[in-house]
Amino acid sequence: MLPWKRVVSPLAALLLAAAALAVPTATGAHAAGAPSSGWNDYSCKPSAAHPRPVVLVHGTFGNSVDNWLGLAPYLTHRDYCVFSLDYGRLEGVPFFHGLGPIEKSAQQLDVFVDRVLAATGATKADIVGHSQGGMMPRYYLKFLGGADEVNALVGIAPSNHGTTLAGLTNLLPYFPGVGDLLTEATPALAQQVAGSDFLTRLNAGGDTVSGVRYTVIATRYDEVVTPYRSQYLSGPNVRNVLLQDLCPVDLSEHVAIGLIDRIAFHEVANALDPARARPTTCASVFT
Structure with missing residues (x-):
């Protein structure tokens, strides 16, 4: 066996494990198909x-x-109509989604938003996404006409400019075949590596489209989308928020910011309703 082949599998496994930190394990309720x-x-x-x-x-x-066991109830309690979708499922992979080609996932989001608008009678929706879910909608906005259907996009730890996984992806050129393995097995992972063809196209000509408000909520302790500043967007109607600027003792990393961090949730609510926004502080965990 060639020497590089001995390290391909461990490195690929490490990359997949690091990406898996993005979400918690599927709950029994979801596994059973409970609504x-x-x-x-x-x-x-x-x-x-x-x-x-x-x-x-x-x-x-x-x-x-599973991704929304904290935020969805937080928003419904505040009288929002809240909806969530599964996207990017690979054949033979149950429970875990967001792995397929991001372009196709954006098409699934487009169909889902149309369904929500038809059911609610609203003319526009607001989108809140975590990790890939904060970046992928930008493809829908930019290339699939989503800007006509969306008022605001709120990204929680979004992979807007890709990730180095704390520099780990910089090693890929030294291990021939690993990049191809990621592309074939889990396209969305490969597309989220900093410098990928997908991200180059997505960000060409500017990060934003007109008519949409953008908010990015990041944590300096993010260990998945690194460096954390790569999550930020540039352009008009953009607000980039660092949790630790609001509450210095907030230690949330990539998982917690989307799953349980009520300071982040408070900022989501402010982004959805800026006219009624209230200052976010460490005390916001109690609101």
Whole structure:
């Protein structure tokens, strides 16, 4: 066996394991096919206070329930109509989604938003996504006409400019075949490596499109989308937020910021309703 082949499998496994940190393990409720509680209610009609439905977009290895066990109830309790989808499923891989080609995932998001708008009667939706789910909608906005259907995109630890996984992907050129393995087995992982053809196309000509408000919520302790500043967007109607600027003692990393961090949730609510925004501080964990 050639020497490099002895390290291909361990390195690929390490890359996959690092990416898997993006979401928690699937719960028994989701594995059993149980519906989400309090959201994905297609009879929900947006209120005058919150006239747009909120579409939640999970991250790599995520799903429509587990990724949102914290944020979805937080928003429904505040009288938002909340919906979430599964996307990017690979054949033979249950429970874990967001692995297929990102272009096709964006098409699935397009169809889902159309369904939500038709059910709620709203003319536009707001999108909140975690990790890949904060970046992938930008393809929908830029190339699939989503800017006509979306008012705001809120990215929680989004992979907007890819990731080096703390520099690990810089080693790929030294291990021939690993990049091809990632592309063939899990296309979305390869597409999220900094400098990929997909990200080059996505970010060419500017990070944003007109008519959409963008918010990025990041943590300096992110160990998956690295460096964390690569998550930020440039352009008009953009607000980049670092959790530790709001609460210096917030230690959330990539998983916690999307799953349980109520300071991040408070900022999501501010981004969805800027006219009623309230200052976010460490005390926001109690609101």
